[in-house]
Amino acid sequence: MFTLYQIVRNPFLVFRMISLPVALVIFFFALVIHECAHAWMASRCGDNTARYAGRxxxxxxxxxxxxxxxxxxLLLILSRSPFIIGWAKxxxxxxxxxxxxRVDLARVGASGPLSNIGLAIISSFLVWIFTYLPMGEIKNSLIIILLFSVLINLLLAVFNLIPVPPLDGSQILSGLLPTHLAIRYETIRPYGFIIIFFLLLSGLLWTIIxxxxxxLYNILFLWVGRGF
Structure with missing residues (x-):
C-alpha cells in the first residue's frame, strides 16, 4: 500500500490504482474540453465553421x-499499456x-493542448486544497482521481504537441513555417497515422513524451514535502 506522499511524488502509480471506468470518464472529458477549445479559438479568430457544426x-x-x-x-488497453492517450475528431x-x-492556424492548434494544461493546473490546485481537508478515505480517493486528471491532461497535451499530422503540433508548425516549407511539410499528412502507430509500437512514443x-508534473507539485 502506497502512502499519499509516494503517490504524489511517483505519479504513474496512479494508473495502477484507478478503475478503468473512472479513467475513461476523465479521458473523454479531457478530450471534449480539448476540442471545444479548438472550436472556441477558431470562432474567436473569425471562423465559425466549427460553431455551426455544433463542436x-x-x-x-x-x-x-x-x-x-x-x-x-482500445489498442493501448488491450496491450496492457499503463497509459491512455488519443485524439478526437x-x-x-x-x-x-x-x-x-497563418498565425490564427497556430493559435487554434495550440488552444487544445493549452486547455489540457489548464485542466492539469486546476486539478493540481484542487489536490493542494484537499490535502488540508479532514475527509479521511474519501479525501484519498478524490486526490487519486485528481492526480489522474493531472496526468491524463499532461499526457494529452504533450502527445498532441508532437508535430505529426493529424496532431495539433503539426498544425502549429504548419502555421509558423514559411509558406514554401509549410507546403512541403504538409506532404507527410497522408502518412501521419502510420508514423504515429510506428512511434507507439516501437516504444519511441513513450520515450518522447x-x-x-x-x-511538467514535477513543476506543478513542487509544493509537496515529506510532511505531506
Missing part, C-alpha cells in the same frame, strides 16, 4: 473520432475566414 459542446458524441477516440485507446476550420490565416510529462 462547441460538452456532448462527447460530435467529438468522437473512430481511430483516435476508440481504436487507438479534428475540428472543421476554414483558414480563409481567419483574421490572420514521458520525460516531458514528468517534468
Amino acid at each position: 462547441i459542446t460538452l456532448n462527447p458524441l460530435p467529438h468522437i473520432d473512430p481511430i483516435g477516440t476508440i481504436i487507438f485507446p 479534428p475540428v472543421p476550420i476554414n483558414p480563409l475566414n481567419f483574421n490572420d490565416p 514521458l520525460p516531458v510529462v514528468q517534468l
